Amino acid sequence: MSERVVGPRRILVVTGSRADYGLLHWPMRLLQDHPAFHLQVAVTGMHLSDAHDETWKIIEQDGFPVDARIEMLIPGKDSPTDICQAMALGIAGFSQALPQLDPDLVVVLGDRFEIFAAATAASMCGFPIAHLCGGDLTLGAIDDAMRHAITKLSHLHFPSNDEAADRLMRMGEQPDRIHMIGSPGLDQIRHMAFKPRDEVFQAIGLAPGKKNLMVTLHPATLEQGDPLGQAQNLLEALDHFGQDLSIVLTGSNADTGGQAISGRFSHYADERPNAAFRANLGTDLYLNLLNQVDMVVGNSSSGLYEVPSFGIATVNIGSRQDGRLKAASVIDCGSLAEEVVAAMEKGFQADFSDVKNPYGDGCSSVRFVDRLTQVEDFTALMAKQFYEGPLDE
Numbered sequence: 303m304s305e306r307v308v309g310p311r312r313i314l315v316v317t318g319s320r321a322d323y324g325l326l327h328w329p330m331r332l333l334q335d336h337p338a339f340h341l342q343v344a345v346t347g348m349h350l351s352d353a354h355d356e357t358w359k360i361i362e363q364d365g366f367p368v369d370a371r372i373e374m375l376i377p378g379k380d381s382p383t384d385i386c387q388a389m390a391l392g393i394a395g396f397s398q399a400l401p402q403l404d405p406d407l408v409v410v411l412g413d414r415f416e417i418f419a420a421a422t423a424a425s426m427c428g429f430p431i432a433h434l435c436g437g438d439l440t441l442g443a444i445d446d447a448m449r450h451a452i453t454k455l456s457h458l459h460f461p462s463n464d465e466a467a468d469r470l471m472r473m474g475e476q477p478d479r480i481h482m483i484g485s486p487g488l489d490q491i492r493h494m495a496f497k498p499r500d501e502v503f504q505a506i507g508l509a510p511g512k513k514n515l516m517v518t519l520h521p522a523t524l525e526q527g528d529p530l531g532q533a534q535n536l537l538e539a540l541d542h543f544g545q546d547l548s549i550v551l552t553g554s555n556a557d558t559g560g561q562a563i564s565g566r567f568s569h570y571a572d573e574r575p576n577a578a579f580r581a582n583l584g585t586d587l588y589l590n591l592l593n594q595v596d597m598v599v600g601n602s603s604s605g606l607y608e609v610p611s612f613g614i615a616t617v618n619i620g621s622r623q624d625g626r627l628k629a630a631s632v633i634d635c636g637s638l639a640e641e642v643v644a645a646m647e648k649g650f651q652a653d654f655s656d657v658k659n660p661y662g663d664g665c666s667s668v669r670f671v672d673r674l675t676q677v678e679d680f681t682a683l684m685a686k687q688f689y690e691g692p693l694d695e
Contacts, residue, residue, distance in 0.1 A: 309340070310337065310338055310339050310340040311338065311339055311340065311406040311407070311680070312339075312340045312342055312403070312404065312405040312406050312407075313333050313339045313340065313341055313342065313405060313406065313407050313409060313674070314342040314343070314344055314369075314400075314403055314405035314407070314408045314409065314429075315329070315330050315333070315341065315342070315343055315344070315409045316344045316345075316346065316396075316408060316409065316410050316417060316420045317343070317344075317345055317346075317349065317361070317411075318345070318346045318347030318348060318349060318414055318416030318417055318420075319347055319348040319349065319354075319357075319414060319416070319555065319556075320348065320349075320354070320357050320360075320582050320583075320584070320585070320588075321412070321414075321555070321602075321603070321604070322411045322412050322414065322417070323349070323357070323360075323361060323585065324487055324490065324585040324588070324604075324608075325411055325412075325434070325435070325485065325486045325487040325490075325607075326409075326411055326434075326486065327364065327486075327489075327490055327585060328486055328489035328490055328493070328666075328667035329409070329434070329486050329489075329666075329667045329670050329671065330343070330366055331667070332667050332668065332670075332671045333671060333674075334365075334366065336671055336675070338675055339671075339674070341366070342369045342370075342403055342405055343361065343366050343367065343368050343369050343370075344368075344369060344370040344371075344372060344396070344399060344403070344420070345358040345361060345368050345370070345371055345372070346371070346372040346373070346374055346392060346395070346396075346416050346419075346420065347374060347375060347392075347414065347416035347556060348375065348416075348555065348556050349361070350371055350372075350373055350375070351375050351377070351556070352377070353377070353378075353553075353561065353564075353581065354553060354556070354581055354582055355553075355581050355582040357582055357584070358371065360584050360585070369403060370399040370402075370403060372392060372395035372396055372399055372420075373391065373395065374388045374389070374391040374392035374395060374416060374419065375388050375556055376388055376391075378561070380556060380557065380558050380559065380560055380561050381558055382558055384558075385415060385556075385557070385558060388415070388416075388419075388556075389415050389416075389418065389419045390419075391419075392415075392416055392419030392420065392423075393419045393422050393423045395423075396419060396420050396422075396423035396424065396427075397423045397426070397427060400423060400424060400427045400429055401427060405429060406430075406680045406681075407429070407430050407431070407432055407458075407674070407680045408420070408421075408424040408429050408430070408431045408432070409431075409432045409434070410424075410431060410432070410433055410434070410452060410456070411433070411434040411435050412434070412435050412445075412449065412452075413435075413438075413440070413443075413445035413446065413448045413449030413452065414445065414448065414555075415444075415445075415448055416556075417448070417452060418448045418451060418452055421433070421451075421452045421455045421456065422455065424455075425455040428684065430457045430458070430680045430681065430683045430684055431452075431455060431456040431457055431458070432456065432457070432458040432459075432460065432674070433452055433453060433455075433456035433458070433459055433460065434460045434461075434462075434483075434486065434670070435449075435460070435461065435462050435466075435485065436449055436450075436452065436453045436456065436459050436460075436461055436466065436470060437449075437453065437459070437461040437465075437466030437467060437468075437469040437470040437473075438461070438462065438463075438466050438469075438625075438626050438627070439469075439624070439625025439626055440603070440622060440623055440624065440625060440626055441524070441621060441624040441625040442522045442523075442524050442525055442601075442620060442621030442622040442623065442624050443520075443522055443523045443524055443557075443622050444523040444524060444557075445523070446524075446625075450473065453470060453473055453475065454473070454474075457479065457680075457683035457684065457686060458479050458481070458673075458677070458683060459475055459479055459480045459481065460481050460482075460483050460666075460670055460673070461480065461482050461483075462482075462483070462484055462485040462607075462661050462662065462666075463482065463484070463627050463660060463661060463662075464482055465627055466482075466627075467480050467482045468693055471689055471693050472693065474688040474689050474690070475686075475689055476686070476687060476689045477689065477691075479683070481669070481670075481673050483662070483666040483669040483670050483673075484661055484662020484663060484664075484665070484666040484669070485607050485608075485661035485662050485666060486666040486667050486670065487604070487607050487608050487661075488607075488608065488611060488659065488661060488662050488663070488664040488666065489664050489665065489666055489667045490585060490589060491589060491608060491611050491612075491664060492663075492664030492665075493664075494586075494589055494590075494593075496589075496590055496593045497590050499594055502587070502590045502591060502593075502594050503548075503594070505587055505590075506550055506578050506580065506587075506591070507578055508548055508550065508576075508577075508578040509548060509576075510548050510594070511545075511546055511547050511548030511576060512546040512547075513543070513546060513547050513548070513596045513597070513650065514547070514548045514549075514550075514594060514595040514596050515540070515547055515548070515549045515550065515595055515596065515597050515598070515599055516550050516552070516591055516592065516595045516597075516598045516599070517536070517540070517549060517550065517551045517552070517567075517598075517599045517600050518551075518552045518554075518598070518600040518601075518602040518604070518605075519532065519533055519536060519554060519563055519567075519600040519601055519602075519619070520554050520555045520557060520560060520563070520600075520601055520602060520622065521554065521555075521557040521558055521559035521560055521563065522601060522620050522621055522622040523557050523558060524621070525620060525621055525622070527637075528559075529558075529559030529560075529562065529563055530559065530562045530563060530566060532619070532620060532637045533562075533563045533566050533567065534566065535637055535638055535639045535642065536599070536600070536619065536637075536639070536642055537566070537567075537570050538639040539639045539640075539642035539643045539646065540577075540599075542639070542643050543643075543646070545575075545576050547576060548576050548577075549571075549574075549576060549577040549578070550577075550578055550580065550583075550591060550595070551567040551568075551570065551571055551577060551578070551579045551580075552567075552579075552580055552581070552582070552583060552588075553567070553579075553580065553581035553582060554567075564579075564581065567579050588604075589608070592608065592609060592612050592614075593612060595614065596614060596615075596650065597614055597615045597616070597617060597646065597649045597650065598614065598615070598616045598617070599616075599617040599619070599642070599646065600617075600618075600619060601618060601619050601620055601622040601623060603623065603626070605617075605618055605623075605632065606618070606623055606626055606627070606628055606629070606632055606661075607661055609631070610629035610631045610632070610654070610657050610658075610659040610660075610661075611659045613631070613654050613655040613656070613657060614631065614649075614654060615631050615632075615633055615648075615649030615650075615652060615654055616629075616631055616632045616633065616649075617633050617635060617642065617645045617646055617649055618632050618633065618634050618635070619635055619636075619637050619642060619645075620636065620637045627660050627661070628660075629657050629658065629659055629660055630654065630657050630658075631652075631654035631657040633645045633648055633649050633652075
């Protein structure tokens, strides 16, 4: 590390996908505007992938200069071996970038393998880490283990709910380092100026139907069976409702099987006038669509985090999100076509306009930045003690 210069403290935010960037946008905005901090941005993973529309460009369009690009994904490959090799590339890349950027604090969010690689390098290189959205459970995905591993590598914790905060203490994290702030993804919704319906659907190139759906499916990496088979069952369920539905399908993530799901979704949309596929919508268009659709179907965490704020149903398929805190508007179902159909019919009939989102009030970013201003010395956080006291402290 270089010799410290007195001035704003450098806060490096690491983002690896459209998903975590959607939650990190407002923390980044407040850090950028705060006189006590100098924001640094490192992008990796899907942000740098042609197959995922090189979403790092959206970050720069939003006014956040990118300080480091860490290539790690292997183009066209997503087998378990490929993912392991990608993680190794990520650790190597971050181990070179971090000493050059020399941040006072590294900020990471969530549970992706890309973020685990960044946290591993930061820990080994001696940089303190703040982790957002730790302590959750997603029992159907390997992300669950990644999230808990990142927790043990991190030094400050900003969970999205009280259950997650309690879980962090059970993992031995000190209570005075755990600060429940809610989900920062809701901050973006709170600040949105939503666009008219026609403008939103024109941006997709799709006419609105009697009912409108957003569909996102990721591989459930701990489930038995073929991810593509689950995707096919979902598409059969959509066909059950005929041409009255207008369907926006989004691209899958970089996990094993994700490319196959995205390819199948794209083919499905090409064959139907009432469907459109987009590998990536960007945060602005994504949230504007959520404000227009009648239901979200799939297994994305966004269906639990953000969608309840729009007062519509989430049909949550399979085990990927098992264990995660859920609003009353989340309808769990199996992955067979008939199970998805039944859940969708239930969602269309229900009224969730008054549902309460359990992930906060849209002020998480203010709490996050305020807490960082209270830390006098980030380096002093590096020495951790294992907490063995009562959980109600």
